[in-house]
Amino acid sequence: MVELLAPAGTLEKLRYAFRYGADAVYLAGERFGLRAKAGNFTMDEIAEGLEIAHSQGKKLYVTVNSYLFDDEYNQLIEYLKDLRTVGPDALIVSDIGVLDVVREVMPDTEIHVSTQANTTSLRAAKVFKSLGATRVILARELSMDRIAEIAREVETEIFVHGAMCMAYSGRCILSAYLTGRSANQGDCTHTCRWKYYLVEEKRQGQYMPVEEDDRGTYIMSPGDLCLLPHLKELMDIGVHSFKIEGRMKSVHYVAAVALAYRLAIDAIQRGEEIPQLSFDLVDSVSHRPFTTGFLFGQPEETRANQYEGTRDFVAVVGSGQIEVKTMLKTGEMLEILTPEGKLVEVEWPEMYRDGEKVFEAHPNWIVTADLGVAVPEMSLVRRKVAGSAHTD
Ligand code: SF4
Structure with a gap:
């Protein structure tokens, strides 16, 4: 049974990921995980997340995928001893030294080798397996044939959806070089998405655009991966886990994308076509133009400089109340997406805040x-939008 693995940047996103169909989530603790700003979890929050996961028969993995210097290992050992007490289902590691320490300190915990380790061959995957890894998260730069070859002998996880790097699966020094914040220490500033100009040395201050098309330049900025149309082939070749990227994305993004893939996987397992709703859902949240990345060899075009999406995230329906995310008004036509994948159109009714009637509600209001x-x-x-959506 293939696993659907979703990002959990916060406990709230973890709850939504599970509610909208994820089988497992991955998250970072406060130390030694990449994505330093992705709302990293305290030890108590990891314990709470595990309780939620296990009560639903689901799993939780913790990233420990920084590359370490020698003087950081004592702190790592203390951190792993704390993690051992809460008992995550697996640790995601990149650094072979970290893998070795995890085997010593947490011998009963599964080890997943991070995509950050750039595993591109069966040979490398087998070495990780021989060192105690149970699963290898493959580099994103592999074609279907190469994935199939590895998946035959080693438990594999692949990214199926989300942002990509123009560098080899995140092994990138651009951010560290330009801002001093290292992608390999979890602090990428997405410098590849910035706009770049050409300057002739004697004409300082005159910025000449580097134009690739009428929308400008995106010489280093990749599009977003979307392998939804190819899930069946990926299931047929034996991939064990489908991973969605995006611990920094919104609740709306995590929920909609998890549901899109849940519905698709379930339909394929019943021998049916992927429903149109799955495609509509991935289109609905803010994303860059989609690409299949390296799945069919060298990508034709993976670069893009703008976001698109068909829905804005407006509010969350809670127990007897509504939590507002972006301004909404009585009388406007909105759409409600349920965790089961139903879409309900509503003309937004009268609202009350602290017992008083209001005709518009603002972000963070409870009504x-x-x-x-x-x-x-x-x-x-959600609200239908004509142009680009940026709220995710
Ligand atoms: S700067 Fe861009 S390519 Fe480099 S790690 Fe960050 S997102 Fe990836």
Whole structure:
């Protein structure tokens, strides 16, 4: 049974990821994980996340995928001893030294080798397996044939959706070089997405655009990976886990993308086509133009400089109340997405805040409203947008 693995930047996103169909989530603790700003979890929060996961028969993996210097290993050992007490289902590691320490300190915990380790061959995957790794998260730069070859002999996980790097799966020094913040220490500033100009040395201050098309330049800025149309082939070749990128993305993004892939996987397992709703859901959240990356060899075009999406994230339906994310008004037409994948159109009703009637509600307000239709808790209220959506 293939696993759907979603990012959890916070406990709230973890709950949504599970509610919208993920089988497992990955997150970072406060030390030694990449994505330094992705809302890293305290030890108590990891314990709470594990309780939520295990109560639903789901799994939780913790990233420990920084590359370490020798003087950091004592701190790592102390950190792993704390992690051992809460008992995550697996640790995701990149550095072979970290892998060795995990084997010593947490011998009963599964080890997944991070994509950051850039595993591109069966030979390398087998070495990791012989060193005690249970799973290898493959480099994103592999074609279907190469993935198949590895998946035959080693448990594999691949990224199926989300942002990509123009460098080999994140092994990039651009951010560290330009800003002093290292991608390999979890602090990437996405410098590849910036706009770059050409300057002739004697004409300082005159910025000449580097234009690739009428939208400008994106010489280092990749599009987003989306392997949704090819899930069946990927399931057929024996990939064990499909991973969604994006611990920094919104609740809306995590929920919609997890649901898109859940519905697709379930349909394929029933012998059916992937439903149109799956494609609509991945299109609905803010994303760069989609690409299949390296799945069919060298990508034709993976660069893009703008975001698109068909829905804005407006509010969350809680228990008896509504948590507002972006301004909404009584009378506007909105759409509610339920965790089961139902879309309900509503003309937004009267709202009350602290008992007082209001005609518009602002971000972070808690309001009550009679929607006139029963929708489950954790449903998401969305607004159709004509152009680009940036709220995710
Ligand atoms: S700067 Fe861009 S390519 Fe480099 S690690 Fe960050 S996102 Fe990836």
